[in-house]
Amino acid sequence: MSNTLLQVIVSGLLLGAVYALFSSGLTLIWGMMNVVNFAHGEFVMLAMYVAFMVYTSLGLGPAASVPIAAMALAAVGMASYFLLVRHIMKGPMLAQILGTFGLSLFLRYSAFWWFGSDFRTLPDTLVGSPFQFAGLRLDAPRLLAGVVALFVTLGLHLILTRTSLGSRMLAVSEDATAAQLMGIRPERMQAAAWGLAAGATGIAGALIATFFYTSPTVGETLAIVAFVTVSLGGFGSVPGALVAGLLIGLVESVSAYKLGPVYKDVVVYSLFVLVLWCRPQGLMGKM
């Protein structure tokens, strides 16, 4: 394998890990309570602005912005649940769609009002300069983002499958009434799911901000990738989001290299349609 191709594969996988992380929050909320959070992209956008503010006010990079964004977005997620989602869940499907869609518009235009429409970027040197490793030229922010994203996604999966909190959350999603017979308060678990999902999304946003421009509308661009990743991986499955994220990152990167950057989306979406043709439930989804 040529060194350039290896380079392309590695950067594709690093990007893919970030896709996986910022899609897992979306898939987790769906898996827990069959709600599509249309404000998901705006959660990423908010986290990017948090990273930006941590830099402008404290002069600090991801070591500070990642935990701060995680906590800030977990709070935003739980507030969204208690103030909005909890109420619209009792309504018809259309109310749920319009409810979170309304939230996305609210957050997007609040960002316009607060931050203005300028594109902002963090300095390239905030994380570190590019370096050579084993013959590969690695971009420090992307390497950090990819590696952290991979571990956070795996950590999220472990929380859901190996802890008592995960078991209680799954119990509520399986049968909320039976969960109450176990002394579990369903609303607390659903709030916890929103906190966890939005917190993970916050980490993703703070990482993305180190190598991608930040603007009030960046959430739209990113949300499309998240929806594609989640449908490809299977709605509700965090491992599915991980596999699909890595796959999309890889395919995007390799096709951009082989065919040219303009064609990468064509290849990704063709693959997407093809997979859903054969497996409408996604790679790891349940029917």
Next chain:
Amino acid sequence: MSSPQNAAPQASVGAPLLSVTNLEVRYGDLIGVADVSLVVPKGSVVALLGSNGAGKTTTLNAIAGIVPASKGKIEFEGQAIAGQPAYAIVRKGLALSPEGWRLFVQQTVEANLLLGATPLADKSQAPHLLQKVYAIFPRLAERRLQRAGTMSGGERQMLAVGRALMSAPHMLLLDEPSLGLAPAIVESMYETFQKLHKDGLTILLAEQSVDLALEVSDTAYVLQVGKSVLSGSARELANNAEVQRIYLGAGH
């Protein structure tokens, strides 16, 4: 402490652990139960009998708090519990093994049991209780890492009862534990209930199989179209002509 006011004569003496007075439950415009009164003395086994649709499940679900009572009083250990959410009631020591088991089928047997321990105030009791449930149902220990959804009917019933026991309840509500099970399994299940009773557990048991229920219970109530119409000691009811008429008459 209240006793049933009009429906059924009080069946037994002894300090009541649970008392239900003139309970009414509505499902929208439909009536689930119209007027049910019963008393469960501490340390006893009480049977709740009645044919299909008589209101047994509705009564147990209302006591456990998963359907709201529209009228009437429910008192457990001297406290009014009607209107409280199910998650609060189970923490008071009143556990239900519900109709249809309602297991968490995607999770393992052991995860289901540990979920049953959630209401414990002292979580350090959980491992001890788990060992106790495994001793009662060795089959569950064999299957501890298997998903609940892959188990047979008998095993699911054991898991539902075991899961309810994990909260170390003062009182157990059992909804038709014999339903759909092979006779040998039913028999061992009932032996288990008798053992639990000897160890001091108070049980309210809903059943369609009258003979089975009367064999293990001290007192029994008969429900008919949502009302408690008869009550008495198990022996009285077993020989009662009206019980024979309601059950044998209706069934054949």
